[in-house]
Amino acid sequence: MEPIVLQPGEAESFRIGTTSLALLAGADTTDGRLALLQATLEPDTEGPKAHLHRTVVDMFFVLEGALTVRLGDDELELPAGSFAAVPPGVVHTFANRSEHLVRFLNLSVPGGFEKYLREAAALGSEGPPDQELLAKIASRYDFETVD
DSSP states (O other), X not given: OOOOOOOTTOSEXXXXXXXXXXXXXXXXXXXXXXXXXXXXXXXXXXXSOSEEOSSOEEEEEEEESEEEEEEXXXXXXXXXXXXXEEOTTOOEEEEEOSSSOEEEEEEEESSOHHHHHHHHHHTOSSSSOOHHHHHHHHTTTTOEEOO
16 A cells, blocks of 8 residues: 545545545555545435445544434434444434535445445436435445335
């Protein structure tokens, strides 16, 4: 693994619906160890369907605004400065239910989950993505949706 240094605006960027993502580090640059993204959710934005990972630890650090996070049966409002780590097997999702932008860092260990996000973004950014197609793509990347 080589050092990673990104100046402002140098990260690979893409959108899924109204969510903007900037890939700061991924499996390709960290020898598969992790993926780190900065996400920006527009006001009143639902995140992904409730899901779980079998091997990935999914972590969230809120930079700005308040991120609504579902962990199992609990729903929490996480203001800026909050951190949540979701171990494998725990059902979770997130949303921005406020009138303000929410920015957060999303760290996934091990890396590779960013490949799903790239494929999802390639579906197009006009409106909400097709959930059925997203689920098909997700099934290749340790992402199991639940009802």
